[in-house]
Amino acid sequence: MLLYKLWRSFVKEILLLKRDIGGIVIIFVMPLLLIITITLIQDSTFKNLEGSKIPIIFIDNDKSEVSKNIKQELESSKTFELLTNFTEKSAQDAVFGGDYQMAIVIPKNLTKDINSNIDSKVQTIVSSFGLETDSSAVKKTVSKAKDIHLYFDPATNIGFKNNVMNAVNKMVFEIENKKIYKAFQDQLGTTENLEENKNLISFKEITPKKGNMDVMPNSVQHNVPAWALFAIFFIVVPLSINLVKEKSQGTSVRARISPTPYFIHILGKTFTYLIICVIQFLLMVAVGIYLFPYMDLPQFDVTGKMLQLIVVTLFSGLAAIGFGVLLGTVADTQEQSAPFGATSVVVLAAVGGIWVPVFLMPEFMQTIAKFSPMNWGLNAYYDIILRNSGIGGIAKEITFLFLFYIAMVVISLFYERKQNAV
Template sequence: MMHKFLMSVYKEMLLLKRDFGGLVILFIMPLVLIITITLIQDSTFKSIHETKIPVLLVDNDNGQISETVKQNLNESGSFEIVTQIDGKTINEEVAREAVFKGKFQLAIVIPEKLSKDLQLKVNQNVEKILGSFGMEDTASVAQKNIKILPKEVKLYFDPATQLTFKNAVKSAIDKMISKIETQSIYATFQDQLGENDAPLFDQKSFISFKEIVPKVNDKEIMPNSVQHNVPAWALFAIFFVVVPLSINIVKEKSQGTLIRLITNPVPYAVVILGKTATYLIICMIQFFLMVAVGVYLFPYFGLPTLDVNGKLILMSIVALFSGLAAIGFGILLGTIAKTQEQSAPFGATSVVILAAIGGVWVPVFAMPKVMQYVSHVSPMNWGLNAFYDVLLRNGGIGEILPEIILLLLFFLLTTAIAIVYDKKKREV
């Protein structure tokens, strides 16, 4: 039996050797993907201070509020204020046209007399409150009859701008303006009550936010693009062996090779074990190539280095069982498919779908609720969660054990179905 198994492995090696070009593509394509995607996504993981977005600012106010807005935008470190185009000061029309043509992502238009009218409105409200306590200043009665219309800070966005960026900017601007209004109210109360020597109101924020992240050796663990992309695209590469594996199985059936093997006689389970061992080696080579790119090549592109110290063994275990799941799926597909025209496109499409719903491209938490539940059926999601447990959550074997069991059960189930299906088909 061992001799038959080794001969089955040898046969698979010969088949792969004959399709050397396809084998090279199987290794090169994932490497190109991981480098390209990581370079594109790296800026989203970097500190906001490393990338500044040019923002058009039209200041029709020229007052305290506009100065505060400029100061806050500059201090945020994520925006570069642009007030001139081709040496000319921009107005609202020019800003709108530039943004809508895609030359800039954002334009902020501050309305006229915003600072003056805000202070006037605050004065009216404060006088009204003080008047209810009999502390009204007769000199300011004339201000009550002045009608002040609400002001709008206009935000122009490039139509191609993502919704998440729009919401983030609108939230930041709204927070900024609210803070200015609050400070104006405090200052006006201070003036009206005549407490100019010592502050009457503490204007510092009482509630603040603090992010707590995991630490190792008193150093914060900050996820980066490499930690997300290496495991994700390693899984994609591993599962892409479904295509050549299923095609080879279909070839054996169409060329009569499988019949000769079985009449030799060689049990179909031994044939499957030979394919499993061969393609599992390929999966592990793909995984270690991906890790090598993350550790040794990415630093030359200015990307973070993948830290695998003390984690490589657990990552290898996850890759091993992910490879088994991929092989099981490929064996099932190759056993059921009748032609290469069926196995190749279905295999490639199904891998893309499993990657999409598994969180390789879009994080699961960003999906609709229905898709979040659907994602749990994807073996890529199990493998990806296990990788994240090791790389980002400092998990041990106990944390990744549930995902490993699921991947192993998936392999056993798909392989068993393939063996039963083949046996029944030959009996008929």
């Protein structure tokens, strides 16, 4: 008998959704548009694709060894397209006006002055060891340090600025080191090959492997689970609106006086929206697998992970449903539930790491993120997709999501009973 009542409650929820075309659009269409748009933007921004180089202005007033080496390094990076038909004044105006991201201006006589300074300092050092050297050369005046001018668009991201400045500093440092080494060779009369003077310490990134292939995270692996989770939690809006409608139309009163326990109505909503959450996730995965490759994006790989991903989806859906039930129970009008539901989901997404990675947040925000159900779901997805975890590895996150659902429903039931107590 209870199963029949649960089935009728499920059918009622389906009928309510069929009448709400706007809710269906919010539930299914909007997340798909979001995931496609955001993934395209992020992939073209952070991935160095052929033909998508960043145009920057390069002005060479030195036209000698150092400036040529810097230019060669920038061109070989495959990140920048160098534009050279500018003066420093026109380059400054173009960059500060927002036409280009940055400009690099190499000063006159940079190579000559670097050579002069290095020769003078090396000769001074060699003479201090009592070795023979040209005394007139030791007294040579050291030239003033040269500045390479970097102009950035005021709207340029600070991370981009730091990366470019670090790259230029590294190039200049390596050039200076080679020149100093060569100057000592000349003074001491050694004949060691400069090419053999390599760094004693280097960095090697160790990445996860699948067979003999490196497993490298990409924009699709981050965006599909993140925006699937955002879509799942956005069911808060239509769910809370339907609950408010039931109160305003008297449906909830008939449900309370019927012989069917009120929790059956909650379970009916839970099963209905859990199915919707799974459909949402499968649509997101389908986009990642079948559509993204046609858009020059990486294919979303779920090989051997689909069962675990569905489990996370179910528990994330429970957390979203619990939150929607509480909001719909507390709100008195649709004008209260709809805006608050949409805003709260966006806030939870921001706090949970959907918009900005948690590690980039201030320390106190990182602490707050640990209490966001979206963060639990996102970490569980990432553990499966990026860290190859099994069900045991995500047990903590799915437990938190389930307890969140129980807490929200219990609070809703107590609030409903209190409001309708005679």
